[in-house]
Amino acid sequence: MRIRRAIARLGWKISPWTHRSTVVPTDGVGVLIGAPHTSNWDFILMLGIAWDLGLKVKYLGKHTLFKPPFGFIMRWLGGIPVDRSNPAGIVTDIVERVRSGQGFYLVVTPEGTRSSGTYWKSGFHRIAVEAGLPITLGYVDRDTMTSGLGMTFVPTGDVRADMDVVRAFYADKSGFRPELRTEPRLREEDRASGEDAAYGSDGSHQE
Numbered sequence: 139m140r141i142r143r144a145i146a147r148l149g150w151k152i153s154p155w156t157h158r159s160t161v162v163p164t165d166g167v168g169v170l171i172g173a174p175h176t177s178n179w180d181f182i183l184m185l186g187i188a189w190d191l192g193l194k195v196k197y198l199g200k201h202t203l204f205k206p207p208f209g210f211i212m213r214w215l216g217g218i219p220v221d222r223s224n225p226a227g228i229v230t231d232i233v234e235r236v237r238s239g240q241g242f243y244l245v246v247t248p249e250g251t252r253s254s255g256t257y258w259k260s261g262f263h264r265i266a267v268e269a270g271l272p273i274t275l276g277y278v279d280r281d282t283m284t285s286g287l288g289m290t291f292v293p294t295g296d297v298r299a300d301m302d303v304v305r306a307f308y309a310d311k312s313g314f315r316p317e318l319r320t321e322p323r324l325r326e327e328d329r330a331s332g333e334d335a336a337y338g339s340d341g342s343h344q345e
Contacts, residue, residue, distance in 0.1 A: 139192055146189035155183065159286035161274065162191050166241040168272045169262050170195065170287070171304075174313030174320065175247035180278055183285045183314075184245055185215065187276060191287070197245040198228065216242070229264050236269040243274070248322075255320045260297075263324065267295050275304065277311040297326050 150157045163170070170193075172184040181197075188195040194216075201219040204212050212219075220228045232244060244265065248258040266273050274290040289307055293300045304322045313319045 142189040143192055146186045149186050150190060153186075154283060156282075156284045157187060157190055157286055158284040159187060159191060159288075161287050161290050163193065163243060163272070163274050163287070163290060165272060166194075167236060168243050168274055168290070169266045170243045170245045170274045170276055171262060172245055172247045172276050172278070173249060173258075173308060173322070174278060174311060174316075174318075175249040176278075176316070176318035177314035179314050180247065183278055184276055187286055188243070188245070194242045195245050196242045216245075229261055229268070232265050233269045236271065245276075249320045254318045257323055257325045258320065260324045260326055263293060263297065263300060266293050275307050277308065278314050279311045280314055280316060281310075281312045297324060301327060 170184075170188070172180055185195070196216040196218050198220050199212055199217040201221055203209070204217065204219040218232075220231070222228070244262075246262040246265075248260075248262045249255060262273070265271065272290050272292050274287050276285075276287045278285045291300075291303055301322060301324055308322050
C-alpha cells in the first residue's frame with residue numbers, strides 16, 4: 139500500500155490535475171462512483187485518488203481482459219472479471235462478496251460508456267441498497283482541473299430521491315471531455331414516472 143501511495147503522490151505532483159478530495163471513506167467497504175466518465179483517463183485518475191487515500195478498491199472488468207499475458211496486472215489493480223451478458227449476476231456476485239466479509243470499495247463508472255448517452259446503469263444503486271453500503275461520489279472536472287471524492291451518502295432505496303442527491307452533486311462537474319457527459323439519470327426513474335402517470339392521485343387507472 140505504501141508503494142502505491144508513493145506512486146500516486148508522485149503522479150499527482152507531476153500531473154496538471156489536482157487531487158482535491160473533501161471526504162475520505164472510513165467504513166472499509168462501499169460503492170465509489172467515478173463520474174462523469176468520458177475518457178480512459180478517468181480510470182487513471184480514480185485509481186490515483188484511491189491509492190493516494192490508501193483505499194482498497196476493486197473494479198469490474200470484461201472477463202476477456204483477464205486472459206494472459208496481462209490478466210495478472212488487471213487483478214493486481216483490483217479487477218474482478220465479469221460476464222457483462224448477465225448484469226443481474228454481477229450484482230448478486232458483488233453483494234455476496236460483501237456479505238461474506240470481504241472489505242473493499244467497488245469503483246463503478248455508471249455511465250457504462252465514454253460516449254454521451256441517455257441513462258446511467260443502475261447496478262451501483264442496486265448493489266448499495268441490497269448490501270446496505272454507502273455511496274461515495276468521485277468526480278473529474280476539467281473546468282477546475284480537479285478530481286477527488288466529494289461526498290458520501292447512504293441510499294434510501296427510493297431511486298428518484300437518491301438520484302436527486304447524485305444529480306445535485308454532479309451538476310457542476312464537467313468530466314474530462316465535457317461534450318461526452320451523460321446526465322445522471324436511471325431508466326428506472328422514467329419507468330416509475332410512467333407508472334405514476336398511468337394512475338390518478340387516488341390510485342385509479344387513468345385511460
